[in-house]
Amino acid sequence: VPRSPQPTSRDVAKLAGVSVATVSFVMNGRDERRVSAETRERVLDAARALAYAPNQSARSLRRQRTERVALVVGSIGVPAYDQLTRDLHTAADDAGHGVLTLVVDSARRADKAVELLHQRIADGALVAASVPHLPTGILAELARSGLPLVVMRNDAAPEGFDVVRAPEVAACAEALDHLFRDGRRRVAFLGHAHEVGPVPRQDAVPEDDFAALSERRRAYVEALQRHGVPVTDQLVVPGADDRVAGYQAASALLALPRPPDAIFAASDRAAISVMNAVRDAGLTVPGDVAVVGVGNLAEGLITRPALSTVGPATQDYTQVARLLFERVLTPEPLPGRTIDDPWTFIRRAST
Amino acid sequence: VPRSPQPTSRDVAKLAGVSVATVSFVMNGRDERRVSAETRERVLDAARALAYAPNQSARSLRRQRTERVALVVGSIGVPAYDQLTRDLHTAADDAGHGVLTLVVDSARRADKAVELLHQRIADGALVAASVPHLPTGILAELARSGLPLVVMRNDAAPEGFDVVRAPEVAACAEALDHLFRDGRRRVAFLGHAHEVGPVPRQDAVPEDDFAALSERRRAYVEALQRHGVPVTDQLVVPGADDRVAGYQAASALLALPRPPDAIFAASDRAAISVMNAVRDAGLTVPGDVAVVGVGNLAEGLITRPALSTVGPATQDYTQVARLLFERVLTPEPLPGRTIDDPWTFIRRAST
DNA sequence: CTGTTAGCGCTTTCAG
DNA sequence: CTGAAAGCGCTAACAG
Numbered sequence: 076v077p078r079s080p081q082p083t084s085r086d087v088a089k090l091a092g093v094s095v096a097t098v099s100f101v102m103n104g105r106d107e108r109r110v111s112a113e114t115r116e117r118v119l120d121a122a123r124a125l126a127y128a129p130n131q132s133a134r135s136l137r138r139q140r141t142e143r144v145a146l147v148v149g150s151i152g153v154p155a156y157d158q159l160t161r162d163l164h165t166a167a168d169d170a171g172h173g174v175l176t177l178v179v180d181s182a183r184r185a186d187k188a189v190e191l192l193h194q195r196i197a198d199g200a201l202v203a204a205s206v207p208h209l210p211t212g213i214l215a216e217l218a219r220s221g222l223p224l225v226v227m228r229n230d231a232a233p234e235g236f237d238v239v240r241a242p243e244v245a246a247c248a249e250a251l252d253h254l255f256r257d258g259r260r261r262v263a264f265l266g267h268a269h270e271v272g273p274v275p276r277q278d279a280v281p282e283d284d285f286a287a288l289s290e291r292r293r294a295y296v297e298a299l300q301r302h303g304v305p306v307t308d309q310l311v312v313p314g315a316d317d318r319v320a321g322y323q324a325a326s327a328l329l330a331l332p333r334p335p336d337a338i339f340a341a342s343d344r345a346a347i348s349v350m351n352a353v354r355d356a357g358l359t360v361p362g363d364v365a366v367v368g369v370g371n372l373a374e375g376l377i378t379r380p381a382l383s384t385v386g387p388a389t390q391d392y393t394q395v396a397r398l399l400f401e402r403v404l405t406p407e408p409l410p411g412r413t414i415d416d417p418w419t420f421i422r423r424a425s426t
Numbered sequence: 427v428p429r430s431p432q433p434t435s436r437d438v439a440k441l442a443g444v445s446v447a448t449v450s451f452v453m454n455g456r457d458e459r460r461v462s463a464e465t466r467e468r469v470l471d472a473a474r475a476l477a478y479a480p481n482q483s484a485r486s487l488r489r490q491r492t493e494r495v496a497l498v499v500g501s502i503g504v505p506a507y508d509q510l511t512r513d514l515h516t517a518a519d520d521a522g523h524g525v526l527t528l529v530v531d532s533a534r535r536a537d538k539a540v541e542l543l544h545q546r547i548a549d550g551a552l553v554a555a556s557v558p559h560l561p562t563g564i565l566a567e568l569a570r571s572g573l574p575l576v577v578m579r580n581d582a583a584p585e586g587f588d589v590v591r592a593p594e595v596a597a598c599a600e601a602l603d604h605l606f607r608d609g610r611r612r613v614a615f616l617g618h619a620h621e622v623g624p625v626p627r628q629d630a631v632p633e634d635d636f637a638a639l640s641e642r643r644r645a646y647v648e649a650l651q652r653h654g655v656p657v658t659d660q661l662v663v664p665g666a667d668d669r670v671a672g673y674q675a676a677s678a679l680l681a682l683p684r685p686p687d688a689i690f691a692a693s694d695r696a697a698i699s700v701m702n703a704v705r706d707a708g709l710t711v712p713g714d715v716a717v718v719g720v721g722n723l724a725e726g727l728i729t730r731p732a733l734s735t736v737g738p739a740t741q742d743y744t745q746v747a748r749l750l751f752e753r754v755l756t757p758e759p760l761p762g763r764t765i766d767d768p769w770t771f772i773r774r775a776s777t
Numbered sequence: 778c779t780g781t782t783a784g785c786g787c788t789t790t791c792a793g
Numbered sequence: 794c795t796g797a798a799a800g801c802g803c804t805a806a807c808a809g
Contacts, residue, residue: 081546081572083786094796099788111794126571128544132486133786136801141483143526143547151515152508160502164529173542175494176527178515191524193479195432196494220477221432322728348728355730377673377699379706434802445780450804462778484802487785781808792797 082125091121098122102129143173144399145197147188149206150180150316154344155370156203158390163201166396170404172198182208192217199223199403201395204241207269223402225395229290233411237398243369246385246418247294247339250367253426254337255302259365263310263328263335264295265321265345271313291341291369310335314345321345325352329364336364337426343368343375343384350378350425365426380424387416433476442472449473453480494524495750496548498539500557501531501667505695506721507554509741514552517747521755523549533559543568550574550754552746555592558620574753576746580641584762588749594720597736597769598645598690601718604777605688606653610716614661614679614686615646616672616696622664642692642720661686665696672696676703680715687715688777694719694726694735701729701776716777731775738767 084098091098093114100109101118110118121127135141146163148156160176167174175197177188185208192200202214204227211231218224224236231238254262264271270289288296299306309331314324321340325348328335340346346368353364360366360380368375371386394414402409435449442449444465451460452469461469472478486492497514499507511527518525526548528539536559543551553565555578562582569575575587582589605613615622621640639647650657660682665675672691676699679686691697697719704715711717711731719726722737745765753760 084788085786095787096789096796096798097794100795103788109794114794126544126567128541128546130487130786131542131545131547132483132492133801134788135483136481136487136785136803137787137789139801151511152505154503157503164502168535168538173547174527174529176525178525184519187519190479191482193477194482195479196482196524216477319724319728351728351730374669377670377702379702435804436802446803447781447805448779451779454804456805460778465779481802484785485804487787487801488803488805490785779809781806783804783806785803787801788799790797790799793795 081130082127084127084129086125087118087121087127090125091117093118099129140198141195142171143175143197144403145175145177145188145192145200147177147179147200147202147206147209149178149203151178152317154372155205155342159201159203159392159395162392163396163399166393166400170400172400172403179206179209185209189213189217192222193220195222199399200225201399202226202228204228204239205267223399225399225402227395227416233413235408235411237402237409237412237414239395239398239414239416241387241416241418243290243385243418244294244297246420247291247369248298249420250383250385250422250426251294251298251339252301253420253422254339254365254367255298255304257365257426259337260304261307261310261333261335262295262299262304262337262339263312264292265312265314265324265328265338265340265349266292267315267341268313270315270341271311289341291339295339315341316345318344318348321348322352325349326356329353329356329358334364338364338366340366340368343370343372343382343386346382346384346425347374347378350380350382360425367426371421375423378425383421383423383426385420386418388419432481433478435478435480437476438469438472438478441476442468444469450480491549492546493522494526494548495754496526496528496539496543496551498528498530498551498553498557498560500529500554502529503668505723506556506693510552510554510743510746513743514747514750517744517751521751523751523754530557530560536560540564540568543573544571546573550750551576552750553577553579555579555590556618574750576750576753578746578767584764586759586762588753588760588763588765590746590749590765590767592738592767592769594641594736594769595645595648597771598642598720599649600771601734601736601773601777602645602649602690603652604771604773605690605716605718606649606655608716608777610688611655612658612661612684612686613646613650613655613688613690614663615643616663616665616675616679616689616691616700617643618666618692619664621666621692622662640692642690646690666692667696669695669699672699673703676700677707680704680707680709685715689715689717691717691719694721694723694733694737697733697735697776698725698729701731701733711776718777722772726774729776734772734774734777736771737769739770 084095088095088098179185179188218235227239270292312324314320338349349366350360353360368384371384375382435446439446439449530536530539569586578590621643663675665671689700701711704711719735722735726733
């Protein structure tokens with residue numbers, strides 16, 4: 076049951092006294108040396124009169140492309156995705172495409188997203204960093220089935236899709252080493268919910284599982300080992316997912332009998348909350364507690380003290396978007412390419 | 427040129443030794459009392475073997491629906507949209523629909539969004555609050571053309587679509603009255619870029635244009651009039667769009683020869699930055715400068731002092747999402763409904 | 778229980 | 794310069 080008798084190209088053709096073919100040519104602007112100016116006007120007038128708009132589904136079916144790309148993100152309201160989203164929308168506009176956002180924050184949504192991509196709901200997909208529940212193997216399969224794909228992920232080889240690498244471990248290690256060299260010994264890790272599960276014992280776990288651990292968490296664990304500091308379970312807590320949780324987690328940490336002398340927060344948002352919590356506890360940053368965040372948000376520049384952070388040197392994802400659209404717009408298969416989003420430790424006043 | 431020979435239902439039918447009709451029935455689960463368990467298995471096996479997924483465009487064309495809804499927002503990275511986005515995604519999941527996000531932050535993007543909606547790129551649309559460049563008349567036209575629509579907007583009557591009203595003016599007025607009664611006289615307005623254009627003189631402008639002004643700005647102008655305070659151009663500045671801009675705008679305000687004794691920020695994000703700027707200028711909140719934000723973010727509870735704010739009492743948009751899906755899933759036209767998202771002034775310690 | 782078939786609305790070759 | 798016609802992949806009558 077059609078919801079409404081939307082006008083079709085046939086209706087326009089009838090009203091303009093031409094064939095549907097001519098309507099199609101006019102509507103697609105491919106009417107140079109094809110349709111006379113006069114016919115053109117008649118068609119355009121008819122289209123306007125009927126408020127005609129070509130049906131996307133029919134067009135997509137016929138042309139075998141949707142003129143849409145999918146952006147797959149791991150959650151909503153994360154500033155780390157903002158610039159990526161903006162840059163992708165801009166590129167999409169330029170290419171005349173729409174953007175379909177898929178939020179994958181559970182296994183169920185991951186399955187659904189893969190199904191939709193498989194169903195060719197979009198002409199290509201950009202999988203952002205930190206999207207859970209989507210094994211690289213599944214993505215590779217999608218790529219193999221012909222879906223143009225760009226994946227922001229460090230543990231993936233560019234086979235049939237492009238990879239954007241943002242090596243976090245080295246930069247995090249640098250930040251953590253700095254804390255330890257500075258004499259900090261009780262360094263807490265304030266992670267995202269998915270980052271603070273039980274640590275797999277290294278000797279009991281296949282290499283792959285350890286590698287699948289969050290890089291931030293891994294950098295933390297490795298830094299403790301490097302400096303001969305044992306892991307204290309009490310100092311590994313969730314709370315990086317939002318500002319309020321970060322504040323509460325930090326407050327709890329500071330209320331411990333032996334509070335931390337440094338807090339490594341897995342997000343800048345949380346790190347800023349941590350600094351507020353430290354101040355509200357009557358302590359100082361970095362005197363009593365050093366604070367480091369992750370993400371390199373511009374906001375870290377306006378805090379007092381300015382926030383030390385680990386993150387991408389530049390927040391520019393136009394290249395990433397370009398990668399996707401090259402793939403989408405190029406008919407023949409492209410080789411898998413890799414681009415690097417270099418991360419650095421940006422030391423400011425909070426450490 | 428098809429990008430890749432994606433398997434079709436015909437391929438599956440051939441492999442399973444059945445007709446495409448049977449494949450369709452099996453794939454859609456409508457195979458009760460239709461297909462034998464054995465045939466079913468054969469089809470499913472064939473589909474798995476070929477990694478078959480029914481093409482969405484073809485299905486949409488045939489069924490006359492896309493199983494997608496559009497969310498139209500005014501910009502990226504605004505926390506005010508987060509809960510709405512989450513609630514819509516949840517509702518969409520439940521209805522088996524996808525969510526297409528359209529970002530309308532320019533006239534060009536507004537036109538494109540309308541065109542896409544007109545082309546039935548989605549089965550319905552939710553237009554969030556504060557989306558610029560989209561006159562209600564255009565939306566009404568879309569609704570008249572049969573597109574299920576929910577619009578979050580105060581100056582719209584529910585004709586053919588649903589309206590969600592969040593009356594901002596009264597709550598903002600309450601906050602501002604509070605400031606003036608408290609003896610504040612130099613009250614600054616820190617608005618979004620689109621809110622701080624030149625004020626139309628009331629006597630020179632048709633009622634409609636004045637009404638089209640941002641409600642926050644209008645509440646501010648009216649409050650000044652009510653309390654006999656002239657508008658000072660210097661005290662009306664942009665900067666509510668992001669935290670850094672808010673900090674800088676507030677710092678500039680405080681550096682004025684005659685700095686404000688209160689700042690009304692059009693977003694909580696900016697208000698929090700304002701509080702930081704006040705503190706960094708060696709002044710106190712609310713002693714030297716009172717601060718009020720808009721939005722009622724949870725974050726306002728963890729600042730010191732806690733942030734006074736104007737905003738929705740609850741951040742729950744499940745009802746709004748429900749409105750949309752009722753419309754999308756109901757074949758016959760529904761009456762235009764209105765729901766209220768009541769706003770209040772939440773006084774905390776910053777005023 | 779299963780197959781045949783007629784489109785959904787559009788684009789695009791091919792004739793004229 | 795324009796029209797006729799095929800067909801994209803799928804669904805849903807309808808016929809068997």
